[in-house]
Amino acid sequence: MRKISYKKGRKVQPTLLEYTGCHKSVKTxxxxxxxxxxxxxxxxxxxxxxxxxxxxxxxxxxxxxxxxxxxxxxxxxxxxxxxxxxxxxxxxxxxxxxxxxxxxxxxxxxxxxxxxxxxxxxxxxxxxxxxxxxxxxxxxxxxxxxxxxxxxxxxxxxxxxxxxxxxxxxxxxxxxxxxxxxxxxxxxxxxxxxxxxxxxxxxxxxxxxxxxxxxxxxxxxxxxxxxxxxxxxxxxxxxxxxxxxxxxxxxxxxxxxxxxxxxxxxxxxxxxxxxxxxxxxxxxxxxQSNKMNEVMKTLTVVSVFFMPLTFIVGVYGMNFDHMPELHWKYGYFIILGVMFVLLLGMIIYFKKRKWF
Structure with a gap:
């Protein structure tokens, strides 16, 4: 609730005639x-x-x-x-x-x-x-x-x-x-x-x-x-x-x-x-709320797209000697292809569900 503030002003007595308006230059x-x-x-x-x-x-x-x-x-x-x-x-x-x-x-x-x-x-x-x-x-x-x-x-x-x-x-x-x-x-x-x-x-x-x-x-x-x-x-x-x-x-x-x-x-x-x-x-x-929701939706979709890709990168970033894929001649290109196909499949799925 808004607080009402009291502003003390100069009192005008009933018997004292004094114009209090702002048009003080106007001739009567x-x-x-x-x-x-x-x-x-x-x-x-x-x-x-x-x-x-x-x-x-x-x-x-x-x-x-x-x-x-x-x-x-x-x-x-x-x-x-x-x-x-x-x-x-x-x-x-x-x-x-x-x-x-x-x-x-x-x-x-x-x-x-x-x-x-x-x-x-x-x-x-x-x-x-x-x-x-x-x-x-x-x-x-x-x-x-x-x-x-x-x-x-x-x-x-x-x-x-x-x-x-x-x-x-x-x-x-x-x-x-x-x-x-x-x-x-x-x-x-x-x-x-x-x-x-x-x-x-x-x-x-x-x-x-x-x-x-x-x-x-x-x-x-x-x-x-x-x-x-x-x-x-x-x-x-x-x-x-x-x-x-x-x-x-x-x-x-x-x-x-x-x-x-x-x-x-x-x-x-x-x-x-x-x-x-x-x-x-x-x-x-x-x-404002709708625009914020759109921004959050876009950021969420982007995060979801990169989440499985980040998982794959994390798996192959582990430092183990006996990882068979590390010695494949075309392993690097195969993993890139899998990541691309996975990303494309997610985009198509999201489009069909009209999530963006």
Missing amino acids: ELQLFVYDTDTITEFEKFHVDALESSFVPQKVNWLNVHGLNDTGIIQRIGDFLQVDAFMLSDILNTTKRTKLDEYHEVLFFNIKSLLPIEHSDNIQVEQISFLLKKDCLASFQEKRSDFFSHIRERLRMHSGIVREKGADYLLYLMLDAVMENFYITIENEEDKVEELINLSKSHSRPIVLEQIEKHRDNFNFLKRSIVPLRDSLYSIKTIKDDDVFNAIAHENYSFFDRLYQKAQELLEQIDYDMTTLDSASNFYFAS
């Missing part, structure tokens, strides 16, 4: 969409000072934040939305696992977005957090990305029902978009695993086994990321049963149930892929 920028069925207003370069004047009640207000380095801006957003400090701390602390919290009419949800790194076997990770209140959704990304570009276009073009729904439906669309990255990552891993299986059939180099173990670690990492997401989505059912949280409309809980089913499908697919990797490992070791 804000974007705001205010919309309803009939109108939409977009603020591309939005300033935090305009929060009170720009938010419109009875409309959906989507505040998207790129970059988490400016903790002052994050604090002001939290104060405006009346969010507790521990939620803001969880937004900035990217080491936390996926979680769901509901407190004081605010729903906090964070998720790990995973995507494959081009020309690499590693996976890039970005934490995305959401704060949902009635008629308001704030999303926090560590850096600029195109995860939600299609949602912005749907808002601008009034495509689908997104403009007819509230902020809870917008949260569903954004979670669904992030979960699509899991499918992309798993598909990329599956392509590489298929290449590994084909490679293991033609090569017995140790690098093949190393790559198999690397992708096994990737699948385990994917599983560890999806399991808490699935549990968080299941927790939304508890919020529905309590019937005390009004930011999610009752008819929209079915959308989050779809995400829960997707998470289940992802986990089932990962389990299947890990079974495939186990098969690749077994095939690699079986191939």
Whole structure:
């Protein structure tokens, strides 16, 4: 059993806002969409000072934040939305696992977005957090990305029902978009695993086994990321049963149930892929064993061929004076002929028995 080692790190206090991620050079920028069925207003370069004047009640207000380095801006957003400090701390602390919290009419949800790194076997990770209140959704990304570009276009073009729904439906669309990255990552891993299986059939180099173990670690990492997401989505059912949280409309809980089913499908697919990797490992070791058996078989056959010849040579290597064959004129050639015929007969016999 693998031992779990404890690595002591610097503690981040809940009341201390400090970004712990790796994108520390990204400038904090804000974007705001205010919309309803009939109108939409977009603020591309939005300033935090305009929060009170720009938010419109009875409309959906989507505040998207790129970059988490400016903790002052994050604090002001939290104060405006009346969010507790521990939620803001969880937004900035990217080491936390996926979680769901509901407190004081605010729903906090964070998720790990995973995507494959081009020309690499590693996976890039970005934490995305959401704060949902009635008629308001704030999303926090560590850096600029195109995860939600299609949602912005749907808002601008009034495509689908997104403009007819509230902020809870917008949260569903954004979670669904992030979960699509899991499918992309798993598909990329599956392509590489298929290449590994084909490679293991033609090569017995140790690098093949190393790559198999690397992708096994990737699948385990994917599983560890999806399991808490699935549990968080299941927790939304508890919020529905309590019937005390009004930011999610009752008819929209079915959308989050779809995400829960997707998470289940992802986990089932990962389990299947890990079974495939186990098969690749077994095939690699079986191939190694077969090759070793072939080598041992060849060496055994060669040894058996030379065993009677060695016996004959040993007999006539004894130093006795009265060995009649020693005085034969053609004894040397006769013994060589006998050895050749014996060897040829053994080869024919082995061939008929299909021993090599």
